[in-house]
Amino acid sequence: MSIGAIPSRYRIRIDRDQCMLCERCIESCPYGVFRKNGETIHVDSRKCTACHRCIAMCPRDAISLLEHPIDYRSHPIWTREVRESIYNQARTGKIILAGMGNAQPLPAIFDRLLLDACQVTNPSIDPLREPMELRTYIGKKPSRLEIRRTPEGDLDLVTELAPNLEAETPILIAHMSYGAISLNAQKSLAMAATEVKTFMGTGEGGLHPALYPYQDRMIVQVASGRFGVDINYLERGAAIEIKIGQGAKPGIGGHLPGEKVDADVSATRMIPVGSDAISPAPHHDIYSIEDLKQLVRGLKEATEWKKPVFVKIAAVHNVAAIAAGIARSSADAVVVDGFRGGTGAAPRVFRDQVGLPIEAAIAAVDQKLRDQGIRNEVSLIASGGIRESADVAKAIALGADAIYIGTASLVAMGCRVCGNCYRGLCPWGIATQREDLTARLDPREGSVLVSNLIHAWTLELSELMGAAGINSIESLRGNRDRLRGYMLDEGILKVLDVKPVGA
Amino acid sequence: MTIDANGMNYTELNTRLRAAVAQGIDEVVVNNVLGQRFIADGLKGNIRITLNGVPGGDLGMFMSGPTCIVHGNCEHAPGNTMDGGSIIIHGSAGDAVAHSMRGGKVFVREDIGYRGGIHMKEYQEKRPILVVGGTARAFLGEYMAGGLIIVLGKNDGEPVSERGIGSGIHGGEIYIRGNVQERYLGTGAAIQPYSAEHRDRIAPIVQEFSKALGMDPQPFLDAEFTRICPMSSRPFAGKYTWE
Numbered sequence: 001m002s003i004g005a006i007p008s009r010y011r012i013r014i015d016r017d018q019c020m021l022c023e024r025c026i027e028s029c030p031y032g033v034f035r036k037n038g039e040t041i042h043v044d045s046r047k048c049t050a051c052h053r054c055i056a057m058c059p060r061d062a063i064s065l066l067e068h069p070i071d072y073r074s075h076p077i078w079t080r081e082v083r084e085s086i087y088n089q090a091r092t093g094k095i096i097l098a099g100m101g102n103a104q105p106l107p108a109i110f111d112r113l114l115l116d117a118c119q120v121t122n123p124s125i126d127p128l129r130e131p132m133e134l135r136t137y138i139g140k141k142p143s144r145l146e147i148r149r150t151p152e153g154d155l156d157l158v159t160e161l162a163p164n165l166e167a168e169t170p171i172l173i174a175h176m177s178y179g180a181i182s183l184n185a186q187k188s189l190a191m192a193a194t195e196v197k198t199f200m201g202t203g204e205g206g207l208h209p210a211l212y213p214y215q216d217r218m219i220v221q222v223a224s225g226r227f228g229v230d231i232n233y234l235e236r237g238a239a240i241e242i243k244i245g246q247g248a249k250p251g252i253g254g255h256l257p258g259e260k261v262d263a264d265v266s267a268t269r270m271i272p273v274g275s276d277a278i279s280p281a282p283h284h285d286i287y288s289i290e291d292l293k294q295l296v297r298g299l300k301e302a303t304e305w306k307k308p309v310f311v312k313i314a315a316v317h318n319v320a321a322i323a324a325g326i327a328r329s330s331a332d333a334v335v336v337d338g339f340r341g342g343t344g345a346a347p348r349v350f351r352d353q354v355g356l357p358i359e360a361a362i363a364a365v366d367q368k369l370r371d372q373g374i375r376n377e378v379s380l381i382a383s384g385g386i387r388e389s390a391d392v393a394k395a396i397a398l399g400a401d402a403i404y405i406g407t408a409s410l411v412a413m414g415c416r417v418c419g420n421c422y423r424g425l426c427p428w429g430i431a432t433q434r435e436d437l438t439a440r441l442d443p444r445e446g447s448v449l450v451s452n453l454i455h456a457w458t459l460e461l462s463e464l465m466g467a468a469g470i471n472s473i474e475s476l477r478g479n480r481d482r483l484r485g486y487m488l489d490e491g492i493l494k495v496l497d498v499k500p501v502g503a
Numbered sequence: 504m505t506i507d508a509n510g511m512n513y514t515e516l517n518t519r520l521r522a523a524v525a526q527g528i529d530e531v532v533v534n535n536v537l538g539q540r541f542i543a544d545g546l547k548g549n550i551r552i553t554l555n556g557v558p559g560g561d562l563g564m565f566m567s568g569p570t571c572i573v574h575g576n577c578e579h580a581p582g583n584t585m586d587g588g589s590i591i592i593h594g595s596a597g598d599a600v601a602h603s604m605r606g607g608k609v610f611v612r613e614d615i616g617y618r619g620g621i622h623m624k625e626y627q628e629k630r631p632i633l634v635v636g637g638t639a640r641a642f643l644g645e646y647m648a649g650g651l652i653i654v655l656g657k658n659d660g661e662p663v664s665e666r667g668i669g670s671g672i673h674g675g676e677i678y679i680r681g682n683v684q685e686r687y688l689g690t691g692a693a694i695q696p697y698s699a700e701h702r703d704r705i706a707p708i709v710q711e712f713s714k715a716l717g718m719d720p721q722p723f724l725d726a727e728f729t730r731i732c733p734m735s736s737r738p739f740a741g742k743y744t745w746e
Binding site: 271419422 | 565626649
């Protein structure tokens with residue numbers, strides 16, 4: 001029995017007066033929305049993903065797009081998404097796979113936090129005139145320093161310092177693997193990270209030789225599939241990150257489908273062409289916090305204790321206690337990924353329903369580490385849903401040392417957050433391996449877009465800090481007194497340790 | 504060169520091994536090994552290391568080239584994410600032996616624990632091999648994506664008599680001496696016919712193993728094996744529908 005067609009998600013219209021039949025829309029759309037028939041262009045709106053590539057490439061602005069052109073009977077509980085998921089699963093009997101981050105209309109805590117500024121009683125600082133210190137060190141800080149005076153009267157540092165990453169901005173680029181995104185996308189990000197002197201993550205897809213020139217700016221990832229991991233890979237990275245979990249899909253592993261494993265992807269992951277790349281849910285040598293310590297130390301030992309090792313976890317209910325365990329594992333930084341974290345593909349139910357907001361996770365982890373007197377043992381890197389410079393400032397004021405941006409860096413390169421990454425047909429050349437599509441993204445141009453974004457956010461961050469009379473990122477970190485909660489309940493304010501507006 | 508590891512921390516031991524490789528020394532004997540983890544971790548080169556005693560976990564982790572010969576038992580995960588070289592164990596080893604190994608050989612004369620050969624994978628000429636003389640516990644070859652596991656069962660009884668063999672396997676092969684009951688196979692694993700072609704494939708490995716560990720290969724060469732393979736290289740292909 002068929003229940004017939006469900007309403008089309010988008011409607012594409014061509015203004016026939018404007019259209020000059022140049023066919024750029026046909027060339028632009030890998031989903032096959034447009035086709036030429038005689039002297040007109042036919043449209044199949046059902047195939048549209050709202051990626052906007054056709055709209056961006058149309059020289060006459062002749063294309064318009066409407067979301068949800070057909071209404072359901074409105075209902076607050078039986079939403080369109082709920083109904084359509086049921087139709088989908090009744091038809092297929094399968095798990096729904098979705099792309100990008102959490103699509104639930106939950107309010108962002110960031111939007112309900114307001115930043116402070118100086119007036120009269122303490123002067124603000126003009127970043128044009130005064131030096132602003134945004135340099136960020138990621139890694140262990142000594143709990144005390146031992147200094148010796150030499151016979152010549154100089155001072156020598158006796159304490160041995162742990163290796164730290166030195167970034168010129170607290171904004172880092174998140175782990176997105178080659179396979180999930182294209183090599184041109186990775187190159188763009190790597191060149192941008194080098195340009196603005198920050199770092200980017202490789203994701204769990206190995207390191208393509210084309211990225212070796214940027215390896216000093218790359219954090220190599222070791223995840224449960226151990227794809228692309230050998231001693232040379234570990235030695236190339238500026239730091240190593242053990243991925244335990246991801247905000248978009250806490251508690252489960254990852255599967256790169258075989259059709260995305262072409263010759264090049266297979267070479268960097270070190271698996272046969274066409275084989276599924278399966279990252280199991282747990283690391284099979286980590287079944288306890290003691291085992292995690294063993295992997296952290298195993299990686300340090302392999303690289304002669306020269307590189308910081310990070311541990312990334314998804315923000316889940318007991319995130320603070322877990323992070324405290326990680327801080328005792330010899331790790332140099334804990335990365336916490338909130339429930340708005342992006343992904344190329346995740347089961348919809350995980351993407352939308354599992355995990356915690358990053359804002360609460362940062363505050364809880366920072367507080368727990370302070371309470372236990374081990375905040376200096378690890379840096380805290382926050383990720384998952386950082387959309388603008390204000391989010392960066394708020395994350396740092398809540399207690400993060402640095403943040404990762406993933407989705408935002410892709411949006412800088414044209415991504416429209418259409419959420420169809422898992423189909424491998426990204427018309428912007430980002431989440432695809434198809435050669436004609438990846439060729440659309442020129443790494444040189446892509447890198448300018450991404451470095452512009454990070455540069456602009458860093459400027460805004462320094463302006464925000466200056467306005468608050470803060471001239472160093474160290475003084476903003478954990479400075480929750482410079483935040484006020486607006487329309488947040490008492491429970492959340494307590495977790496965040498932030499006063500309400502007016503207080 | 505001889506190193507006395509009595510009371511020595513693993514970092515110091517590894518520093519000495521790296522120095523030996525840098526000096527071009529090709530033979531090192533380490534005495535009084537007692538629980539040092541990460542021995543030969545990330546070590547490159549062609550050095551041959553004899554370990555007298557019991558190494559701790561993650562022996563030969565990320566190792567690429569050297570040979571480690573252990574006169575004693577091993578803790579868990581010898582050969583973890585190993586890239587190349589050999590680990591020859593004159594004794595038994597713990598859980599997750601050869602975890603995620605991508606190249607080289609791990610030979611264990613006696614028994615191994617749970618999850619042996621888990622997520623081993625292969626790429627082009629790199630085909631990791633795990634051979635166990637005695638028995639293996641549950642979840643042997645789980646998530647296996649390539650390479651070869653052979654369990655010889657040199658003593659009486661079934662070489663593997665627990666569940667989860669090849670659970671989630673999507674590449675590589677597992678050979679177990681004698682018959683393996685179907686109920687011990689994990690999801691995605693299937694028993695395939697064992698023929699002369701397969702006998703010829705494992706014979707040189709069995710001979711190499713027997714020679715390395717001073718055993719008679721003939722009983723193994725004469726024996727019948729059960730060959731366990733993946734049902735598909737795409738075990739999750741049918742699990743999802745698009746949003």
